[in-house]
Amino acid sequence: MKQLRIVYNTGEVNESGRPILRRASFAVEDSVTMAQAEQITSVIDSLTNYTVQGAYLITTVQVV
Numbered sequence: 001m002k003q004l005r006i007v008y009n010t011g012e013v014n015e016s017g018r019p020i021l022r023r024a025s026f027a028v029e030d031s032v033t034m035a036q037a038e039q040i041t042s043v044i045d046s047l048t049n050y051t052v053q054g055a056y057l058i059t060t061v062q063v064v
Contacts, residue, residue: 002028003058004037006014008050031058 010021028040034057041055 001060002030002032003060004028004032004040004042005056005058006044006052007054007056008048009053010050019053021051028057 004026006024006026008021008024010020012020016022024042026040028037032040036055037055040051045052
């Protein structure tokens with residue numbers, strides 16, 4: 001199972017002056033490659049008002 005996790009910078013800062021970040025996770029097919037994940041991230045980035053700060057393709061493997 002794979003997930004695409006995107007971290008957004010909201011453009012706001014907290015009382016400490018640090019940027020406020022938001023995260024979203026999307027389930028993707030196991031066959032999604034890094035290049036495809038970059039394309040998906042680019043499309044999602046174009047549809048939101050926030051700036052994408054990072055994107056991660058996460059593979060989860062069941063061990064038990």
